[in-house]
Amino acid sequence: MKKQPGWALPDLKEAQKRTNAEAHIEKNLFQIPEQIKMLGQGKKYYLRTYGCQANERDSETLAGILEEMAFTPCDNPEDADFILLNTCAIRKNAEDKVLGELGSLKRLKREKPDIVFGLCGCMAQEEEIVKTLLEKYRHVDLIFGTHNIHRLPELLYQVMMNGKRSVEVLSKEGDVIENLPVRRFGKHKAWVNIMYGCDKFCTYCIVPYTRGKERSRTMEDVLDEIRTLKQEGFKEVTLLGQNVNSYGKDLHIAGGFAKLLEETAKIGIERIRFTTSHPWDFSDEMVDVIAQYDNIMPFIHLPVQSGDSDVLKLMGRRYSIEQYKTLFHKIEEKIPGCAISTDIIVGFPNETKEQFQHTLDLVDECKFDNAFTFIYSPREGTPAARMEDNIPLEEKQERLQQLNERWNKYALEKNLAYIGKTVKVLVDGPSKKNKDIYSGYTDTNKLVNFVRKDAEPGDIVEVKITDAKTFSLDGEQL
Protein backbone atom coordinates (compact mmCIF):
# COMPACT_ATOMS: atom_id res chain seq x y z
CA MET A 1 0.00 0.00 0.00
CA LYS A 2 1.50 3.32 -1.09
CA LYS A 3 1.57 6.21 1.32
CA GLN A 4 -1.18 8.68 0.43
CA PRO A 5 -0.84 12.47 0.56
CA GLY A 6 -1.82 13.77 3.97
CA TRP A 7 -1.00 10.58 5.82
CA ALA A 8 1.35 10.59 8.81
CA LEU A 9 2.81 7.17 9.59
CA PRO A 10 4.45 6.09 12.87
CA ASP A 11 8.21 6.20 13.24
CA LEU A 12 9.72 4.29 16.16
CA LYS A 13 13.07 6.07 15.93
CA GLU A 14 11.36 9.44 16.19
CA ALA A 15 9.22 8.14 19.07
CA GLN A 16 12.35 7.20 21.01
CA LYS A 17 13.80 10.71 21.01
CA ARG A 18 13.75 12.76 24.18
CA THR A 19 14.70 16.42 24.43
CA ASN A 20 14.78 18.79 27.38
CA ALA A 21 11.89 20.78 26.00
CA GLU A 22 8.92 21.03 28.34
CA ALA A 23 5.67 19.66 26.99
CA HIS A 24 3.06 22.21 25.92
CA ILE A 25 0.06 22.37 28.16
CA GLU A 26 -2.77 23.14 25.78
CA LYS A 27 -5.84 24.57 27.46
CA ASN A 28 -7.92 25.34 24.35
CA LEU A 29 -6.59 23.15 21.56
CA PHE A 30 -9.59 20.88 21.20
CA GLN A 31 -12.59 22.12 19.32
CA ILE A 32 -15.16 20.62 17.02
CA PRO A 33 -15.63 22.66 13.84
CA GLU A 34 -19.23 23.86 13.43
CA GLN A 35 -19.90 21.78 10.28
CA ILE A 36 -18.87 18.59 12.06
CA LYS A 37 -20.89 18.98 15.24
CA MET A 38 -23.85 17.01 13.92
CA LEU A 39 -21.81 14.43 11.98
CA GLY A 40 -23.06 11.65 14.22
CA GLN A 41 -26.73 12.58 14.17
CA GLY A 42 -28.73 9.38 13.92
CA LYS A 43 -25.52 7.35 13.95
CA LYS A 44 -24.17 4.89 16.47
CA TYR A 45 -20.64 4.13 17.60
CA TYR A 46 -19.21 0.95 19.10
CA LEU A 47 -16.04 1.49 21.11
CA ARG A 48 -13.96 -1.38 22.40
CA THR A 49 -11.03 -0.90 24.73
CA TYR A 50 -8.05 -3.19 25.18
CA GLY A 51 -5.25 -2.98 27.73
CA CYS A 52 -4.50 -0.77 30.67
CA GLN A 53 -6.26 1.93 32.64
CA ALA A 54 -4.66 4.67 30.53
CA ASN A 55 -6.57 3.22 27.58
CA GLU A 56 -9.78 2.97 29.62
CA ARG A 57 -9.43 6.63 30.46
CA ASP A 58 -8.64 7.53 26.83
CA SER A 59 -11.79 5.71 25.79
CA GLU A 60 -13.80 7.91 28.13
CA THR A 61 -12.39 10.85 26.20
CA LEU A 62 -13.10 9.23 22.83
CA ALA A 63 -16.68 8.56 23.95
CA GLY A 64 -16.94 12.17 25.16
CA ILE A 65 -15.76 13.49 21.77
CA LEU A 66 -18.07 11.23 19.76
CA GLU A 67 -21.07 12.16 21.89
CA GLU A 68 -20.28 15.86 21.40
CA MET A 69 -20.54 15.04 17.69
CA ALA A 70 -24.05 13.64 18.26
CA PHE A 71 -23.10 9.96 17.99
CA THR A 72 -24.86 7.60 20.40
CA PRO A 73 -23.14 4.57 21.92
CA CYS A 74 -24.16 0.97 21.24
CA ASP A 75 -23.09 -2.33 22.77
CA ASN A 76 -23.23 -4.41 19.65
CA PRO A 77 -20.91 -3.88 16.65
CA GLU A 78 -23.71 -5.07 14.33
CA ASP A 79 -25.70 -1.93 15.21
CA ALA A 80 -22.82 0.49 14.73
CA ASP A 81 -22.05 3.03 11.99
CA PHE A 82 -18.59 3.63 13.46
CA ILE A 83 -16.52 0.89 15.07
CA LEU A 84 -13.48 2.06 16.99
CA LEU A 85 -10.92 -0.23 18.63
CA ASN A 86 -8.69 1.45 21.21
CA THR A 87 -5.76 -0.94 21.23
CA CYS A 88 -2.88 -2.19 23.37
CA ALA A 89 0.65 -3.08 22.22
CA ILE A 90 2.21 -4.31 25.46
CA ARG A 91 2.52 -7.94 24.34
CA LYS A 92 2.00 -9.79 21.10
CA ASN A 93 -1.10 -11.59 22.37
CA ALA A 94 -2.77 -8.20 23.01
CA GLU A 95 -2.18 -7.33 19.36
CA ASP A 96 -3.35 -10.73 18.14
CA LYS A 97 -6.65 -10.23 19.93
CA VAL A 98 -7.23 -6.95 18.11
CA LEU A 99 -6.24 -8.34 14.72
CA GLY A 100 -8.56 -11.32 15.34
CA GLU A 101 -11.43 -8.99 16.20
CA LEU A 102 -10.75 -6.87 13.12
CA GLY A 103 -10.81 -10.01 11.00
CA SER A 104 -14.08 -11.24 12.40
CA LEU A 105 -15.78 -7.83 12.09
CA LYS A 106 -14.76 -7.50 8.43
CA ARG A 107 -17.98 -9.13 7.23
CA LEU A 108 -19.92 -6.11 8.57
CA LYS A 109 -18.33 -3.99 5.85
CA ARG A 110 -19.84 -6.29 3.21
CA GLU A 111 -23.27 -6.06 4.77
CA LYS A 112 -23.03 -2.33 5.43
CA PRO A 113 -20.49 -0.65 3.09
CA ASP A 114 -20.83 2.75 4.78
CA ILE A 115 -19.66 1.45 8.13
CA VAL A 116 -16.41 3.12 9.27
CA PHE A 117 -13.69 1.10 10.99
CA GLY A 118 -11.22 2.95 13.19
CA LEU A 119 -8.18 1.83 15.15
CA CYS A 120 -6.38 3.97 17.71
CA GLY A 121 -4.26 3.55 20.82
CA CYS A 122 -0.83 1.98 21.21
CA MET A 123 -0.94 -0.39 18.21
CA ALA A 124 -1.46 2.61 15.95
CA GLN A 125 1.93 3.90 17.11
CA GLU A 126 3.74 0.81 15.79
CA GLU A 127 5.33 0.92 12.34
CA GLU A 128 4.92 -2.76 11.52
CA ILE A 129 1.33 -2.94 12.71
CA VAL A 130 0.26 0.05 10.65
CA LYS A 131 1.98 -1.45 7.62
CA THR A 132 0.07 -4.70 8.18
CA LEU A 133 -3.21 -2.84 8.62
CA LEU A 134 -2.72 -0.84 5.44
CA GLU A 135 -1.82 -3.90 3.40
CA LYS A 136 -3.95 -6.66 4.84
CA TYR A 137 -6.82 -5.03 6.71
CA ARG A 138 -8.19 -2.84 3.97
CA HIS A 139 -11.51 -2.41 5.71
CA VAL A 140 -9.81 -0.23 8.36
CA ASP A 141 -10.63 3.32 7.30
CA LEU A 142 -9.14 5.39 10.05
CA ILE A 143 -5.93 5.05 12.08
CA PHE A 144 -4.84 7.61 14.65
CA GLY A 145 -2.45 7.42 17.58
CA THR A 146 -2.20 8.28 21.25
CA HIS A 147 -0.97 11.86 20.69
CA ASN A 148 -3.79 13.14 18.54
CA ILE A 149 -7.03 11.93 20.05
CA HIS A 150 -8.20 15.55 19.76
CA ARG A 151 -8.09 15.18 15.97
CA LEU A 152 -10.81 12.53 15.90
CA PRO A 153 -13.58 14.92 14.71
CA GLU A 154 -11.70 16.13 11.62
CA LEU A 155 -10.23 12.72 10.78
CA LEU A 156 -13.58 11.00 11.02
CA TYR A 157 -15.18 13.75 8.96
CA GLN A 158 -12.61 13.23 6.19
CA VAL A 159 -13.35 9.51 6.07
CA MET A 160 -17.11 9.91 6.16
CA MET A 161 -17.23 12.73 3.60
CA ASN A 162 -14.49 11.67 1.17
CA GLY A 163 -14.73 7.93 1.65
CA LYS A 164 -10.92 7.75 1.75
CA ARG A 165 -8.72 6.07 4.31
CA SER A 166 -7.13 8.38 6.79
CA VAL A 167 -3.93 7.75 8.77
CA GLU A 168 -2.54 10.26 11.23
CA VAL A 169 -0.04 8.97 13.77
CA LEU A 170 2.38 11.37 15.40
CA SER A 171 5.63 10.01 16.80
CA LYS A 172 6.55 12.94 18.98
CA GLU A 173 7.26 13.47 22.64
CA GLY A 174 3.72 14.63 23.23
CA ASP A 175 1.74 17.50 24.75
CA VAL A 176 -0.83 17.76 27.49
CA ILE A 177 -4.26 18.68 26.18
CA GLU A 178 -6.53 19.85 28.93
CA ASN A 179 -9.86 20.68 27.34
CA LEU A 180 -10.92 17.30 26.00
CA PRO A 181 -14.43 16.15 26.86
CA VAL A 182 -15.02 13.03 28.94
CA ARG A 183 -17.88 10.62 29.37
CA ARG A 184 -17.08 8.72 32.58
CA PHE A 185 -18.03 5.07 32.34
CA GLY A 186 -18.39 4.72 36.13
CA LYS A 187 -20.65 6.65 38.47
CA HIS A 188 -18.68 6.23 41.69
CA LYS A 189 -15.13 5.47 40.63
CA ALA A 190 -13.12 7.69 38.30
CA TRP A 191 -9.75 7.57 36.61
CA VAL A 192 -7.71 10.75 36.79
CA ASN A 193 -4.64 11.17 34.60
CA ILE A 194 -1.89 12.92 36.48
CA MET A 195 0.77 12.44 33.85
CA TYR A 196 1.32 10.85 30.47
CA GLY A 197 4.13 8.87 28.87
CA CYS A 198 7.20 7.16 30.25
CA ASP A 199 10.93 7.89 30.17
CA LYS A 200 12.13 4.76 31.96
CA PHE A 201 12.79 2.76 28.78
CA CYS A 202 12.84 -0.63 30.49
CA THR A 203 14.48 -2.70 27.77
CA TYR A 204 11.47 -4.97 27.10
CA CYS A 205 8.80 -2.28 27.06
CA ILE A 206 7.10 -0.56 24.15
CA VAL A 207 5.28 2.05 26.24
CA PRO A 208 7.89 4.84 26.07
CA TYR A 209 7.63 4.58 22.25
CA THR A 210 3.84 4.45 22.03
CA ARG A 211 2.99 6.99 24.72
CA GLY A 212 5.78 9.55 24.44
CA LYS A 213 7.72 11.29 27.11
CA GLU A 214 6.84 11.72 30.76
CA ARG A 215 4.77 14.85 31.06
CA SER A 216 2.76 15.95 34.05
CA ARG A 217 -0.47 17.85 34.31
CA THR A 218 -0.27 20.82 36.64
CA MET A 219 -1.28 20.18 40.23
CA GLU A 220 -4.10 22.73 39.96
CA ASP A 221 -5.58 20.98 36.92
CA VAL A 222 -5.48 17.59 38.66
CA LEU A 223 -6.90 18.87 41.94
CA ASP A 224 -9.65 20.85 40.16
CA GLU A 225 -10.71 17.68 38.39
CA ILE A 226 -10.81 15.77 41.67
CA ARG A 227 -12.80 18.52 43.42
CA THR A 228 -15.34 18.41 40.60
CA LEU A 229 -15.55 14.62 40.84
CA LYS A 230 -16.21 14.87 44.57
CA GLN A 231 -18.98 17.41 43.97
CA GLU A 232 -20.48 15.08 41.39
CA GLY A 233 -20.68 12.33 44.00
CA PHE A 234 -17.70 10.18 43.03
CA LYS A 235 -16.36 8.12 45.93
CA GLU A 236 -13.07 6.94 44.54
CA VAL A 237 -10.38 8.34 42.27
CA THR A 238 -7.44 6.44 40.85
CA LEU A 239 -4.51 8.66 39.93
CA LEU A 240 -3.03 7.36 36.71
CA GLY A 241 0.44 7.44 35.22
CA GLN A 242 2.90 4.90 33.80
CA ASN A 243 5.06 5.80 36.77
CA VAL A 244 3.23 8.11 39.15
CA ASN A 245 6.36 8.53 41.31
CA SER A 246 7.82 10.74 38.58
CA TYR A 247 4.87 13.10 38.82
CA GLY A 248 5.86 16.76 38.64
CA LYS A 249 9.55 16.24 37.90
CA ASP A 250 9.23 17.72 34.41
CA LEU A 251 7.42 20.79 35.75
CA HIS A 252 9.69 21.07 38.81
CA ILE A 253 6.70 20.77 41.13
CA ALA A 254 7.93 20.95 44.72
CA GLY A 255 7.10 17.81 46.66
CA GLY A 256 6.22 15.82 43.55
CA PHE A 257 3.85 12.89 43.84
CA ALA A 258 3.87 12.83 47.67
CA LYS A 259 2.60 16.42 47.67
CA LEU A 260 -0.05 15.67 45.06
CA LEU A 261 -1.24 12.66 47.07
CA GLU A 262 -1.46 14.76 50.22
CA GLU A 263 -3.37 17.57 48.50
CA THR A 264 -5.73 15.00 46.99
CA ALA A 265 -6.29 13.46 50.42
CA LYS A 266 -7.14 16.88 51.86
CA ILE A 267 -9.95 17.32 49.33
CA GLY A 268 -11.68 14.62 51.34
CA ILE A 269 -12.80 12.25 48.60
CA GLU A 270 -13.47 8.88 50.31
CA ARG A 271 -11.01 6.69 48.46
CA ILE A 272 -7.79 7.49 46.67
CA ARG A 273 -5.80 4.95 44.69
CA PHE A 274 -2.90 5.35 42.31
CA THR A 275 -1.14 3.25 39.72
CA THR A 276 1.58 2.44 38.69
CA SER A 277 4.57 2.94 40.95
CA HIS A 278 8.11 2.15 39.87
CA PRO A 279 10.12 0.80 42.82
CA TRP A 280 13.13 2.89 41.76
CA ASP A 281 11.83 6.29 42.81
CA PHE A 282 9.26 5.40 45.47
CA SER A 283 10.18 8.00 48.09
CA ASP A 284 9.96 7.85 51.88
CA GLU A 285 7.68 10.89 51.72
CA MET A 286 5.23 8.87 49.63
CA VAL A 287 5.24 6.03 52.15
CA ASP A 288 4.63 8.53 54.98
CA VAL A 289 1.74 10.28 53.22
CA ILE A 290 0.04 6.98 52.40
CA ALA A 291 0.44 5.93 56.05
CA GLN A 292 -0.87 9.24 57.34
CA TYR A 293 -4.16 9.64 55.45
CA ASP A 294 -7.05 7.23 55.94
CA ASN A 295 -8.52 8.04 52.56
CA ILE A 296 -5.38 6.96 50.70
CA MET A 297 -6.04 3.26 50.28
CA PRO A 298 -3.54 0.81 51.78
CA PHE A 299 -2.85 -0.88 48.49
CA ILE A 300 0.22 -0.50 46.32
CA HIS A 301 0.93 -2.02 42.95
CA LEU A 302 4.69 -2.39 42.90
CA PRO A 303 5.90 -4.22 39.78
CA VAL A 304 9.11 -6.14 40.44
CA GLN A 305 9.42 -7.88 37.02
CA SER A 306 12.09 -10.35 38.20
CA GLY A 307 13.55 -11.64 41.46
CA ASP A 308 17.09 -11.62 40.10
CA SER A 309 19.37 -8.59 40.15
CA ASP A 310 21.23 -9.54 36.98
CA VAL A 311 17.99 -9.90 35.05
CA LEU A 312 16.75 -6.60 36.53
CA LYS A 313 19.91 -4.98 35.23
CA LEU A 314 19.35 -6.35 31.73
CA MET A 315 15.76 -5.15 31.97
CA GLY A 316 17.01 -1.65 32.79
CA ARG A 317 14.96 -1.51 35.99
CA ARG A 318 17.42 0.62 38.01
CA TYR A 319 17.12 -1.34 41.29
CA SER A 320 18.60 -4.52 42.71
CA ILE A 321 16.44 -7.15 44.31
CA GLU A 322 17.82 -6.16 47.71
CA GLN A 323 16.65 -2.58 47.14
CA TYR A 324 13.21 -3.86 46.13
CA LYS A 325 12.94 -5.98 49.26
CA THR A 326 14.02 -3.08 51.47
CA LEU A 327 11.27 -0.91 50.00
CA PHE A 328 8.74 -3.72 50.24
CA HIS A 329 9.42 -4.31 53.93
CA LYS A 330 9.47 -0.58 54.68
CA ILE A 331 5.97 -0.31 53.22
CA GLU A 332 4.82 -3.33 55.25
CA GLU A 333 6.23 -1.83 58.40
CA LYS A 334 5.03 1.75 57.97
CA ILE A 335 1.61 0.96 56.47
CA PRO A 336 0.34 -2.00 58.50
CA GLY A 337 -2.15 -4.15 56.61
CA CYS A 338 -1.14 -2.63 53.25
CA ALA A 339 -1.80 -4.99 50.35
CA ILE A 340 0.92 -5.16 47.72
CA SER A 341 0.58 -6.54 44.23
CA THR A 342 3.16 -6.92 41.51
CA ASP A 343 3.94 -7.64 37.86
CA ILE A 344 6.39 -10.37 36.91
CA ILE A 345 7.83 -11.32 33.53
CA VAL A 346 9.16 -14.85 33.05
CA GLY A 347 11.44 -15.97 30.26
CA PHE A 348 13.27 -12.70 29.68
CA PRO A 349 15.98 -13.49 27.07
CA ASN A 350 18.35 -16.11 28.47
CA GLU A 351 16.87 -16.12 31.98
CA THR A 352 18.51 -19.12 33.62
CA LYS A 353 16.78 -21.69 35.82
CA GLU A 354 18.62 -20.24 38.78
CA GLN A 355 17.53 -16.70 37.97
CA PHE A 356 13.95 -17.90 37.69
CA GLN A 357 14.36 -19.65 41.05
CA HIS A 358 15.25 -16.24 42.52
CA THR A 359 11.86 -14.99 41.34
CA LEU A 360 10.16 -17.89 43.14
CA ASP A 361 12.24 -17.12 46.24
CA LEU A 362 11.09 -13.51 46.11
CA VAL A 363 7.46 -14.63 45.95
CA ASP A 364 8.12 -16.84 49.00
CA GLU A 365 9.47 -13.85 50.84
CA CYS A 366 7.01 -11.16 49.79
CA LYS A 367 3.81 -13.26 49.61
CA PHE A 368 2.12 -10.81 47.26
CA ASP A 369 -1.61 -10.21 47.54
CA ASN A 370 -1.90 -10.35 43.80
CA ALA A 371 0.42 -10.74 40.83
CA PHE A 372 0.11 -10.19 37.10
CA THR A 373 2.46 -12.61 35.44
CA PHE A 374 3.53 -12.67 31.81
CA ILE A 375 5.73 -14.54 29.42
CA TYR A 376 8.23 -12.13 27.92
CA SER A 377 7.08 -10.94 24.52
CA PRO A 378 9.62 -9.29 22.19
CA ARG A 379 8.49 -5.83 21.08
CA GLU A 380 9.85 -4.43 17.85
CA GLY A 381 12.23 -1.51 18.35
CA THR A 382 13.05 -2.27 22.01
CA PRO A 383 16.61 -3.24 23.08
CA ALA A 384 15.52 -6.61 24.53
CA ALA A 385 14.01 -7.63 21.20
CA ARG A 386 17.52 -7.51 19.75
CA MET A 387 18.90 -9.86 22.42
CA GLU A 388 19.41 -13.47 21.50
CA ASP A 389 17.09 -15.76 23.42
CA ASN A 390 17.90 -19.41 24.00
CA ILE A 391 14.89 -20.42 26.10
CA PRO A 392 12.21 -22.46 24.34
CA LEU A 393 8.59 -21.35 24.68
CA GLU A 394 7.61 -24.59 26.44
CA GLU A 395 10.14 -23.84 29.17
CA LYS A 396 8.72 -20.33 29.56
CA GLN A 397 5.20 -21.73 29.78
CA GLU A 398 6.33 -24.20 32.42
CA ARG A 399 7.92 -21.37 34.44
CA LEU A 400 4.78 -19.27 34.18
CA GLN A 401 2.68 -22.12 35.53
CA GLN A 402 5.08 -22.73 38.38
CA LEU A 403 5.10 -19.05 39.25
CA ASN A 404 1.32 -18.82 39.16
CA GLU A 405 0.95 -21.82 41.46
CA ARG A 406 3.39 -20.22 43.88
CA TRP A 407 1.81 -16.77 44.14
CA ASN A 408 -1.74 -18.17 44.10
CA LYS A 409 -0.88 -20.16 47.22
CA TYR A 410 0.06 -17.01 49.13
CA ALA A 411 -2.82 -14.96 47.74
CA LEU A 412 -5.20 -17.59 49.09
CA GLU A 413 -3.38 -17.60 52.42
CA LYS A 414 -3.68 -13.83 52.64
CA ASN A 415 -7.37 -13.97 51.79
CA LEU A 416 -8.07 -16.75 54.31
CA ALA A 417 -6.77 -14.43 57.03
CA TYR A 418 -9.76 -12.14 56.28
CA ILE A 419 -12.31 -14.73 57.44
CA GLY A 420 -14.19 -13.45 60.45
CA LYS A 421 -13.05 -9.86 59.90
CA THR A 422 -15.28 -6.92 59.07
CA VAL A 423 -14.19 -4.86 56.08
CA LYS A 424 -15.41 -1.72 54.36
CA VAL A 425 -16.59 -2.32 50.81
CA LEU A 426 -17.30 0.26 48.12
CA VAL A 427 -20.28 -1.30 46.39
CA ASP A 428 -20.15 -1.74 42.60
CA GLY A 429 -23.58 -3.39 42.24
CA PRO A 430 -25.32 -6.73 41.94
CA SER A 431 -23.44 -9.69 40.55
CA LYS A 432 -24.51 -10.93 37.13
CA LYS A 433 -25.45 -14.42 38.31
CA ASN A 434 -27.41 -13.71 41.46
CA LYS A 435 -29.24 -10.44 42.15
CA ASP A 436 -29.05 -10.91 45.92
CA ILE A 437 -25.27 -11.10 45.78
CA TYR A 438 -23.55 -7.74 45.49
CA SER A 439 -19.90 -7.05 44.88
CA GLY A 440 -17.35 -4.36 45.56
CA TYR A 441 -13.80 -3.79 46.73
CA THR A 442 -12.15 -3.44 50.13
CA ASP A 443 -9.71 -0.63 50.82
CA THR A 444 -6.95 -3.20 50.16
CA ASN A 445 -8.47 -3.81 46.70
CA LYS A 446 -9.91 -7.27 47.44
CA LEU A 447 -13.00 -8.21 45.48
CA VAL A 448 -15.84 -9.12 47.85
CA ASN A 449 -19.07 -10.89 46.88
CA PHE A 450 -21.58 -10.43 49.65
CA VAL A 451 -25.14 -11.07 50.69
CA ARG A 452 -26.83 -7.72 50.51
CA LYS A 453 -29.01 -6.12 53.14
CA ASP A 454 -29.62 -2.60 51.88
CA ALA A 455 -26.41 -1.72 50.02
CA GLU A 456 -26.72 0.42 46.90
CA PRO A 457 -24.03 0.99 44.27
CA GLY A 458 -21.68 3.72 45.49
CA ASP A 459 -22.29 3.01 49.20
CA ILE A 460 -19.41 2.10 51.44
CA VAL A 461 -20.76 -0.68 53.67
CA GLU A 462 -19.45 -3.02 56.34
CA VAL A 463 -19.21 -6.64 55.33
CA LYS A 464 -18.28 -9.60 57.51
CA ILE A 465 -16.05 -12.01 55.62
CA THR A 466 -17.26 -15.61 55.77
CA ASP A 467 -15.15 -17.35 53.13
CA ALA A 468 -12.07 -16.77 50.98
CA LYS A 469 -10.84 -17.85 47.57
CA THR A 470 -7.66 -17.03 45.67
CA PHE A 471 -9.17 -14.12 43.78
CA SER A 472 -12.09 -13.02 45.96
CA LEU A 473 -13.73 -12.98 49.38
CA ASP A 474 -17.31 -13.90 50.32
CA GLY A 475 -19.26 -12.15 53.04
CA GLU A 476 -22.47 -10.76 54.49
CA GLN A 477 -23.38 -7.13 54.81
CA LEU A 478 -23.74 -6.14 58.48
Ligand code: 5AD
Ligand atom coordinates in the same frame (compact mmCIF):
# COMPACT_ATOMS: atom_id res chain seq x y z
N1 5AD B 1 6.59 -8.80 27.57
C1 5AD B 1 5.91 -9.27 28.64
N2 5AD B 1 5.41 -8.48 29.58
C2 5AD B 1 5.59 -7.14 29.46
N3 5AD B 1 5.21 -6.11 30.25
C3 5AD B 1 5.62 -4.98 29.68
N4 5AD B 1 6.26 -5.24 28.53
C4 5AD B 1 6.26 -6.59 28.38
C5 5AD B 1 6.79 -7.46 27.41
N5 5AD B 1 7.46 -7.03 26.35
C6 5AD B 1 4.50 -6.29 31.51
C7 5AD B 1 5.30 -5.72 32.67
C8 5AD B 1 4.55 -4.47 33.00
C9 5AD B 1 3.14 -4.86 32.65
C10 5AD B 1 2.21 -3.73 32.45
O1 5AD B 1 3.29 -5.60 31.46
O2 5AD B 1 5.24 -6.64 33.72
O3 5AD B 1 4.68 -4.11 34.36
Ligand code: SF4
Ligand atom coordinates in the same frame (compact mmCIF):
# COMPACT_ATOMS: atom_id res chain seq x y z
FE1 SF4 C 1 7.27 0.17 30.54
FE2 SF4 C 1 9.18 0.39 32.43
FE3 SF4 C 1 7.78 2.59 31.65
FE4 SF4 C 1 6.57 0.66 33.09
S1 SF4 C 1 8.30 1.96 33.77
S2 SF4 C 1 5.75 1.68 31.22
S3 SF4 C 1 7.55 -1.21 32.33
S4 SF4 C 1 9.19 1.38 30.38
